[in-house]
Amino acid sequence: MLHHRDATPPSPQADALLRLARDTLAIEAQALHDMAARLGAPFVQAVQRMLATTGRVIVMGMGKSGHVGRKIAATLASTGTPAFFVHPAEASHGDLGMVAPGDLVLALSNSGESSELNVLLPLLRRQGVPLVALTGGLQSSLAQHADVVLDCSVQREACPLNLAPTASTTAQLAMGDALAVALLDARGFRPEDFARSHPGGALGRRLLTHVRDVMRAGDQVPRVLPQAGFGALMREMSAKGVGAAAIVDEQGRPLGIFTDGDLRRRIEAGADLRALQAGQVMHAGPRTIAADALAADAAQIMERHAITSVLVTDAQGLLVGIVHIGDLMRAKVI
Structure with missing residues (x-):
């Protein structure tokens, strides 16, 4: 067999x-x-x-x-x-x-x-x-x-x-x-030349996307004057949904910023915020960037300073927008 x-x-x-x-x-x-x-x-x-x-x-x-x-x-x-x-x-x-x-x-x-x-x-x-x-x-x-x-x-x-x-x-x-x-x-x-032939790739997005392409502008920008009460500051932050608000002077130049992180830290410290004004709780000297800068530059600022929002200013230093880390993620810059 x-x-x-x-x-x-x-x-x-x-x-x-x-x-x-x-x-x-x-x-x-x-x-x-x-x-x-x-x-x-x-x-x-x-x-x-x-x-x-x-x-x-x-x-x-x-x-x-x-x-x-x-x-x-x-x-x-x-x-x-x-x-x-x-x-x-x-x-x-x-x-x-x-x-x-x-x-x-x-x-x-x-x-x-x-x-x-x-x-x-x-x-x-x-x-x-x-x-x-x-x-x-x-x-x-x-x-x-x-x-x-x-x-x-x-x-x-x-x-x-x-x-x-x-x-x-x-x-x-x-x-x-x-x-x-x-x-x-x-x-x-140059890298910019390479990006122009790869507009759909990650490098193309990083080198061809500018801050103005992803920032929030106009009424979408949360802002208050320094004399605004804490309640008004919170309502502006909630209404605009960025997790931050710019504190500006009468001409619109940013004086500071207040974020969800600042709120959490002050509450943990036991501060009574209700009687305070925006100018008293803000973080002075906010990070800013120009609208014609690359969005990748905004991402680098956020990473370097461990922040989630960057204010956008024009040549005269006036507030024209804000870019949030979520905006960069949606644009696939990061």
């Missing part, structure tokens, strides 16, 4: 898994270390050509190099260098029309002998489009057609079979990042 054997392979041991993982990281780290040591004049030439480009950087690559190329194009575009990815196979069927005079092609191929990419090389040469190659094949067809060759060769792949693109694609990706960082620095790219 025949017995069916379980075809499920034995589960690898934890130490074997960790050894392979560490070997992979070590091989790829060594590849990057070696590539950094080889950097020289060609890298500078590539950056200079990309800076001089009046059009866009067109990134091309097949297979895994294509996947890396898409990421490089996205990184360039988000850091001040207009770029997009064109698939070499699609380029042979019409998409080459996306490449225009003034553009520059950044081509990725580990071997430098990708047929889909190489068939385009004479056409790019005929168009007069500069070509920068990221390749490990320094004597390849791609390298021979390129104006600048960036050496992305690796001694071996991290794959135990030395077949799957691993260390080579890591090298390409890192070289693309190196180009992007060098270009953004040369262009004087």
